[in-house]
Amino acid sequence: MRLLVFPLAFMANTFAMMLVMIGLSLFGKPVLAADFGLIHGATVALFYSFSGNARSLILAESGTIGAAGILRLRLLLLLPLSVLAFMLCIGVVDGGWLFVLLLVVRRAAEWLAEVFLSEQELHHQGRAALRFLLIQGCLGLALLLALLDGGVLAIPMTLLWGLSPLLGCVSLGLLGRALCNPMPLLPSIRLLLPHFGSTAVIGVSVYVFRLFILLVAGKQVAGDLFSAFALGGILGAVFSQALGPTMVRHEQRSAGPGRLMRLFNLMLVVVLLAGLGLVALVWGLPQVLDWTHKGQLFWLAVGCSLAGGVVMVLAQRIRLRIIQDDVGGDVFGSDILANILLVASIPFVFYGLGVNALALLYLLGALLSWMFYASERHGLLAQRYTGWFSQRRLLLLIALAIFLPLFFQLQEGIFRDPAHEFSSGGVLALLPIPLSVLACYLGMVLLGGYSQARLALLSLFFVFIGMLLTSLLLGPAGEGQHKLILLIQYILPMFALVLGQQFGGREDAQALVARAALLVLLAIVPLQLLATLLAGTPILSPSLRLFSIYQHLQYVPLLFVAAYVLALFGLWGRAGLDGWLQGVTLAMGAYVVLSWSLLAGLLLALGLLLFLLQQGVRDARRLVLPLLAFAGALLALWYVRALLQGEGSAPLPASADLTLRVLEGRGGYLERWTFYIDGITGSWTSALLGHARSPQRELYPSALNYYLDFAYNFGLLGLLPLVLLALYSLVAVLRRWRTFWAATPALGLALVVIFMLTLDSAFKVGLRQPYSGVIMFFLWGLLLAQIARPTARPEAFNEKGV
Structure with missing residues (x-):
């Protein structure tokens, strides 16, 4: 049982302030106990954030970084963290600056003592740990009695108690090794960054x-x-x-x-x-x-x-x-x-x-x-990929679930509303939730290996911290709930960035995504076109009988065209698939026209043009692709013209693609952009931190621009990590354009992601929507995984089958 002396000593060091606080509360000093609690909370939040799993790292004896390196880094951070903790506490407690200073000194001493106690445990110095435990117990009791008495001994006892963690366990040998540690500082920080x-x-x-x-x-x-x-x-x-x-x-x-x-x-x-x-x-x-x-x-x-x-x-x-x-x-x-x-x-x-x-x-x-x-x-199922349920089939299922436009409601089950415009009215139970959200989170757990997605994780971390910081600094109490819910709405689709980078590190990842995209298009697009013909409407029908597609005009058309581009670039030339791709091309031409989506049409045209330029025009089968798309578009236009002539002029619903909005007039792009730009540039606080309240939903439900919308609500500080990641992705693709040009699937992926991050995000807020956001961030993560592969052979993407 001698083994328990070390955790008991660690508990005496970590929970000492909490025990004194509980004693003050029990024995009739609730105000002083509240001050202890506030200072303890602020100091723990700061010092714990930079603890970096130090005790476990020291006990691990991995050789990468030891107690001396950790102590050296803590000595450098000690003063700035202590000053920041003092500034956070001085305005919220009534005990005076000296009281705050002494408790901050105590927490700083505990922070350093953690390293010395861990070193003692590593070398089995049980007597030293027992001595520390007895000193902390006696001094803690003496402090409690002095504070309850309220006499002249309160301040001296608080000072002695505050310094006692170091007096009871400091090791001059470890301190000397820390000050003379030959390991450079930056490599130490780099090793500890994930733990921080x-x-x-x-x-x-x-x-x-x-x-x-x-x-x-x-x-x-x-x-x-x-x-x-x-x-x-x-x-x-x-x-x-x-x-x-x-x-x-x-x-x-x-x-x-x-x-x-x-x-x-x-x-x-x-x-x-x-x-x-x-x-x-x-x-x-x-x-x-x-x-x-x-x-x-x-x-x-x-x-x-x-x-x-x-x-x-x-x-x-x-x-x-x-x-x-x-x-x-x-x-x-x-x-x-x-x-x-x-x-x-x-x-x-x-x-x-x-x-x-x-x-x-x-x-x-x-x-x-x-x-x-x-x-x-390695993921939850790393050792269970056997038989029919192979890893490749699991990856294909995840990609299928990501693209499939199946929605469900907490209250109603599968979403089946046939109306072109649907509003949940702010009721969470009625909000259509896409299957892709569940597939995203489940896929992350099944695939595991999060170290492969380090860049995506860092981006998610800094975006979350930036948005949270702006919300806490700016959001008043009455708006705090709204700001946090809005934060969640923005952050949830970003998890797909992690899944995309995990997925992209697997073999044949892009080919599997292309196949999943083709399967979804073959299953959904013909049914939706048939439902539209049966309904006799000039725009796509949202209902497929078994389920309905939510936001089928605002965001889905561009996503389906992106899926087509991925399928075309990733599967063309594979045995038995060219015919299916030609048939989908004909259907996509009609689909784009009936969706009334200018952005979807532009991406379709760019995809076909880039595909022909990259593949060459010597094969007649490739030349027929733009003709098929044009033929599908003409058939759809003839259908719409015949329908409108027969029924007279029929206005488009408000839910038709937002790119059809005129630049002038109420609700148009110029008015929205002007309002949001003026709001962002109104003051330095609004530019850096955003606004405490969102605009009235009835007047300005969104900025019709993802970046303006983000910056208005959470400031440039919250948006900065995402912008830096987008610039990094763009620069990386441009620097390696020869590699991307030689690898057909990678070229199609780069086209789709760049289009989504630039043109589409400049005219919509698809990155904050559950279905479109998950798909966009997933594809972005795939691109990051492709960028991170400097030794991958471009031709490998064209040689391997699924």
Whole structure:
């Protein structure tokens, strides 16, 4: 049991301020306890964000970076982080600047002490850890007594307690190695960056998680939920911050799980049964708990959190094993994806399932963490690609689900509204949700290997942090809920960027995407054209009997033309597919005309022209493609002309493609762009941070430009990472244009992505819509994966079949 002295010492260092705060609250000093809590929250958020999984990295002994390198970096960051923490706290507590300074010194000393304690554990210095534990216990008790007395000893005791972490564990040898560390600073920072990002996103997401619950549910419900999550999830917190690193290290270096691990597993079973039993009691006999004066929601959240704590322990085991691996792994991708998805799930849970469903949030977060940690290295099904269910078929299914325009509603099931214009009226339960959203998140977990999508993850991280920062700096309390929901609307489609880069790293990725695109076009376009003829309308019908296509005129036509370009460039010349591509070309000509989409028509023309230029005109089968498209367009025009002559002039519905709007007049492009540009350039705060409130939806539902829309709401600061990624993609394609020109599928992909990021995004906001945004970001991720392959042979894309 000597093994426990190290996690106990670490707990005494990490939770000391919280224990003093609890003591002050219990013994009649609630105001002082509140000041402790506020300072503790601010300092933990800052210092934890830059902790970088240090303890696990030191115990891993991977050789990439040790305690000396981590301590050296912390010494450099100590002063700026302390000053920032002091500035954040000085205006929100009543204890005075000296009180704030001493508590910031305490947290800074704890931050440095983590490294010394980890070094002691690495070298099995149990006596030193025990001495530290006794010093912290005695000084903590003495401080509590001095603060309760309120006499002259309060300040000196606070100073002594604040410096005590270093007085109790500092090692001059480690300090000397840190100051004389030969390893350059920049390589150390580069190695730790994924770990900094991992802890930073956790710290930020915890704050946003609590804020979002407070905004949607109110203070009373939020207070009960926070207490229930803390009570039920204490096992997961203690394991992840104190017990876990020690137990995982001991488990990896011993022959078996050991007696301690078996006892701990038994405790997990007991806690899980207790949680399930409490949930059953709350649902079956809620009156039994009336004596507690706590509502059903509180105890339901406690029961679910107890079960979630067990799942979180299992997730943290995987996380710590990855970090402590000899090869120096990191969990940057898993932490980003799990935490942002948890925050994004709050409005769907609250508005879709009701307030009682908020009790499931801690359990949901634990499950998300487990799924992403378990799939971090190779995906959940990495070893199960056998028989019919091969990896190639799995990839094909994911791509099919991404392109298939199937929508469902939480309240109504599969979307079947036959109207050309549909509005959910702001009701989340009626909002059509595309299958591609589920395919995106499920596909990420199944494929795993998040380190392959590092660029996409970094972009997602910085966009999220930038949007969140502008929202918190600018958004007033009354608009906070709206801003966070708008943030989620923008950020959710961006996850497909990660999936695209994961997908693009697999063999024959672009050929599989091309085949999936062709299959979707063959299944949907003829049916939609037939439904349009049967309906006798001059524009595409949204209904296919079995289901309807949401936003079938605003965004889907361009996406289907993009799918056609990918199929043409990726599959032409493959045995048995040229005939199908010719038939689809004829149908796409008619489809574009009936969709009344100028952008879709332009992309179709550019795709055919570029294909002929790249392939050459010696083959008559290629020359027939533009003729087929033109013939399809003429047939559609003849149909529309005959229909309009027979019925008289029939105005197009407002939902027809927005590129048909005139430049002048109310609701046109010039008016929208002028309004949004004036709003962005009105002041430096509006340019950098955006606006606290969106324009009135009745007057300006969008900017008709994705970048203006983004900048108006979240400022140039939030938009900057996305713009930099777009410029990087464009420059990378131009610098390697010979490689792209030689690889037909890569050329078609580059054309589609560049068109979407420039022309389409200049006239629409498709990147923020669920269906169109997922497809666009997915294809962008594929392009990033292609750019990241400097040794790929261009001809390989044309030689291999699917």
